[in-house]
Each structure stands twice: as C-alpha cells, then as structure tokens.
Amino acid sequence: xxxxxxxxxxxxxxxxxxxxxxxxxxxxxxxxxxxxxxxxxxxxxxxxxxxxxxxxxxxxxxxxxxxxxxxxxxxxxxxxxxxxxxxxxxxxxxxxxxxxxxxxxxxxxxxxxxxxxxxxxxxxxxxxxxxxxxxxxxxxxxxxxxxxxxxxxxxxxxxxxxxxxxxxxxxxxxxxxxxxxxxxxxxxxxxxxxxxxxxxxxxxxxxxxxxxxxxxxxxxxxxxxxxxxxxxxxxxxxxxxxxxxxxxxxxxxxxxxxxxxxxxxxxxxxxxxxxxxxxxxxxxxxxxxxxxxxxxxxxxxxxxxxxxxxxxxxxxxxxxxxxxxxxxxxxxxxxxxxxxxxxxxxxxxxxxxxxxxxxxxxxxxxxxxxxxxxxxxxxxxxxxxxxxxxxxxxxxxxxxxxxxxxxxxxxxxxxxxxxxxxxx
Ligand SMILES: C[S@@+](CC[C@H](N)C(=O)[O-])C[C@H]1O[C@@H](n2cnc3c(N)ncnc32)[C@H](O)[C@@H]1O
Numbered sequence: 246x247x248x249x250x251x252x253x254x255x256x257x258x259x260x261x262x263x264x265x266x267x268x269x270x271x272x273x274x275x276x277x278x279x280x281x282x283x284x285x286x287x288x289x290x291x292x293x294x295x296x297x298x299x300x301x302x303x304x305x306x307x308x309x310x311x312x313x314x315x316x317x318x319x320x321x322x323x324x325x326x327x328x329x330x331x332x333x334x335x336x337x338x339x340x341x342x343x344x345x346x347x348x349x350x351x352x353x354x355x356x357x358x359x360x361x362x363x364x365x366x367x368x369x370x371x372x373x374x375x376x377x378x379x380x381x382x383x384x385x386x387x388x389x390x391x392x393x394x395x396x397x398x399x400x401x402x403x404x405x406x407x408x409x410x411x412x413x414x415x416x417x418x419x420x421x422x423x424x425x426x427x428x429x430x431x432x433x434x435x436x437x438x439x440x441x442x443x444x445x446x447x448x449x450x451x452x453x454x455x456x457x458x459x460x461x462x463x464x465x466x467x468x469x470x471x472x473x474x475x476x477x478x479x480x481x482x483x484x485x486x487x488x489x490x491x492x493x494x495x496x497x498x499x500x501x502x503x504x505x506x507x508x509x510x511x512x513x514x515x516x517x518x519x520x521x522x523x524x525x526x527x528x529x530x531x532x533x534x535x536x537x538x539x540x541x542x543x544x545x546x547x548x549x550x551x552x553x554x555x556x557x558x559x560x561x562x563x564x565x566x567x568x569x570x571x572x573x574x575x576x577x578x579x580x581x582x583x584x585x586x587x588x589x590x591x592x593x594x595x596x597x598x599x600x601x602x603x604x605x606x607x608x609x610x611x612x613x614x615x616x617x618x619x620x621x622x623x624x625x626x627x628x629x630x631x632x633x634x635x636x637x638x639x640x641x642x643x644x645x646x647x648x649x650x651x652x653x654x655x656x657x658x659x660x661x662x663x664x665x666x667x668x669x
Contacts, residue, residue, distance in 0.1 A: 602629025
C-alpha cells in the first residue's frame with residue numbers, strides 16, 4: 246500500500262455529505278464513502294479520495310445519475326432512502342444539540358415534488374474553444390458537460406439545449422458565462438451573467454433564439470432582452486412576476502410545504518411582519534388573512550411583491566427595503582406585530598434574533614436553509630424566553646447536503662406578561 250493510501254473505517258456522514266473517519270490519522274473526510282464502510286482512500290491532509298470500498302454499507306445503493314461523483318451537484322446519491330432521510334434529520338438534531346437546544350426534530354419531509362424548477366448552468370470553453378454547458382465539478386473549477394439532470398423538473402428539460410444555443414450565439418467560452426434558468430407558469434425565464442454588455446448583433450441573435458425557443462423572458466445581467474410573456478409564479482391567490490435573478494425556493498413542493506407550515510403557525514394572527522420576505526412567498530399567502538409588513542434588502546423583489554398584492558380580499562400589505570443585518574427591526578417596531586416570519590439567507594439573522602429576543606412578539610416562525618445558523622438564532626430566541634416547538638426538516642435539495650428547516654417559537658403567556666411589564 247503506498248504511503249498516501251490508507252484503509253479507513255467510516256464513522257458517520259458529515260454535514261457536507263462526506264464520510265468521516267476518525268483514526269490514527271485524525272479526522273479524514275472521504276466524499277462518497279458511507280457510514281460503516283471500510284474503504285481504501287488516498288489521503289491528502291484531511292481529505293481522502295475514495296479508491297475502493299472494501300466492505301460496503303448495507304445502505305449502499307447504485308446511484309442513478311451517470312455524472313454522480315464527478316458533477317458537484319449531488320453529494321449523497323448512493324444511500325438508501327431511509328438512511329438518507331435519517332442523515333438529513335440528524336444534521337438538524339446535531340446542530341440543535343450543539344447550540345444547547347432541546348427540541349424534537351420531525352422526520353424529514355420529502356419536498357422534491359416534480360424536481361428543481363430553477364438551476365444555474367455554467368458555460369465554459371472546451372480545449373477547442375467551443376462552449377460546454379454543465380455544472381461545476383465538486384471541489385474543482387472544471388466543468389462537467391451535462392446533457393440532462395434527473396433532479397430537474399420536466400419543465401427544465403429543454404433548458405440545457407437552449408442555454409447552449411444562447412452561449413454559441415454569444416461566442417461564449419472565452420469568459421465564464423452562467424445562465425440562471427427558472428421554470429415559471431408561463432415558460433422559461435433565463436438570466437445570463439458574466440458576458441457583460443451586448444452589442445446590437447448579439448442582442449438580435451438572443452432575441453431570435455428566445456423567440457424560436459418560446460422563452461417567456463430573457464435577460465442579461467438583469468437587463469431585459471426579450472419578454473414574450475410575463476414570467477408568472479403563483480403564490481397562494483396572488484401571481485408574482487419575479488425580477489430576473491431574484492431568490493426563489495428550489496422546488497414548487499418545497500415552497501408549498503414551507504408556506505403551509507408558516508400559514509398554519511400564524512393562523513389567527515392579525516398583524517404579521519415577514520422579515521427577509523423576498524418576492525412574497527409567505528407574505529402573499531398570509532395576506533389572505535392578515536395585515537402584513539414585508540421587509541427585505543432586495544428592492545426589486547419587494548416591488549414585485551407589492552404589485553402582486555391586489556388579489557380579491559387581500560388584506561393590506563406594506564413593504565420596506567431595509568438591510569436587516571445592519572438595521573434589524575428594533576424592539577419598539579416589533580411589538581406591534583402578533584407574529585413574525587424570519588427567513589434569512591444562510592448566514593442567519595443574529596442581530597434580528599437578538600432584537601426579537603428582547604421584544605414582546607408572541608410568535609416567531611423561523612425558516613432557514615442552514616442548520617447551524619438556525620440553531621444559533623433559535624438559541625438566542627430561547628434565551629430570550631421563547632419556547633421552541635417541533636422542528637421540521639424539509640428536503641427540497643435531494644442528494645445535496647442542504648436542508649430547509651421550519652419551526653415555531655412561542656412566548657408562553659406567563660413570560661409574555663412579564664416581558665410586557667418589563668417593557669412598560
Ligand atoms: C432565503 S431567502 C427568503 C425569501 C422569501 N422568504 C422566500 O421564501 O422566497 C432570503 C432573503 O433574504 C434577503 N436578504 C439577504 N440579505 C439581507 C439583508 N442583509 N437584509 C434584508 N434582506 C436580506 C434576500 O434578498 C432574500 O430575499
């Protein structure tokens with residue numbers, strides 16, 4: 246056995262989906278190895294490259310995508326569904342335990358539905374300078390050419406060919422080009438990034454391809470090139486036209502499930518603040534029953550939200566563009582709400598959680614895409630007197646290490662009275 250080659254026993258799967266071995270060599274992370282397996286791996290520092298599986302896990306199954314282990318999109322595809330669901334549930338339980346939170350974690354909710362409705366394709370040049378469309382390799386800058394990805398919703402089936410045609414028309418390849426493609430109810434919406442300004446001939450070519458391929462909308466760095474139909478997304482009774490490139494939940498099923506949890510928890514609340522509201526995934530549904538104040542730093546997303554609020558029987562919705570990392574809603578601003586939705590990006594919302602912890606808001610529904618920042622922020626809220634209910638992990642990134650989380654944090658009536666008294 247060469248010096249770098251080692252026999253390792255894999256103890257567990259880590260939070261990036263890599264097998265973790267803890268032995269004489271210290272911690273070694275081996276991508277694509279599973280818990281309980283004995284493997285041969287080539288070691289470099291803390292990383293092991295899987296060379297051979299000497300004794301496979303009983304939970305090992307054949308991955309169904311030919312690109313698995315080369316393409317960086319999926320980290321865990323060779324694990325049987327039950328073990329996979331336990332791993333994702335454990336990612337949340339472990340993060341909560343480490344933050345000192347004692348909460349029940351529900352079994353993983355599968356929210357893959359029809360598949361991802363949005364993907365960023367990368368376009369890079371091959372050796373002869375021709376554009377190649379695909380995803381990036383794991384831990385590398387090289388591209389993996391992809392003809393089809395089994396995780397994408399059927400509505401994205403033609404996306405790769407369309408992106409290829411657009412890239413060829415732009416002569417792309419010299420500079421890295423990315424294409425964010427979203428399947429909307431009125432067709433594909435594509436935003437190109439990395440090319441820079443278009444000259445008139447390039448613009449004409451893109452318009453022709455967009456028409457031929459029946460795109461709903463095509464933009465370049467957020468600047469509209471072609472609109473054949475407004476790209477529409479239904480959010481409850483509302484219909485939103487998302488600005489190019491704005492945040493969107495990865496699967497329609499994931500969005501429905503998260504929204505159902507949020508709306509159920511806030512049922513009966515009269516005034517709600519939706520913090521990190523985006524295009525109104527929650528605000529627009531909540532507005533069927535309650536007055537909503539939606540806050541986000543993305544002014545274009547909030548403008549789209551505001552435009553979508555005019556559906557029958559909608560309650561008033563106000564929007565506020567604000568950087569909640571620098572200027573979280575203060576205690577005095579929060580206290581007029583019966584409930585708050587908190588759905589920050591991966592970094593979490595530490596300062597906003599601190600302000601909430603000092604507030605008298607009776608109910609916070611916390612949504613998150615990071616178990617670590619969720620646990621940290623939930624610990625801040627619990628230290629401020631909130632009690633955390635069941636934590637629900639929702640899987641809209643099948644085979645990736647991400648997991649969506651939703652949980653309700655309530656101030657018990659007794660503590661609420663005490664906080665109110667304290668605050669005068
Ligand atoms: C996870 S997304 C959630 C959006 C929305 N709740 C949804 O489900 O579609 C996080 C949102 O936080 C917003 N955001 C990121 N950083 C922010 C900041 N510093 N202040 C306010 N909003 C921010 C983004 O614009 C994005 O809309």
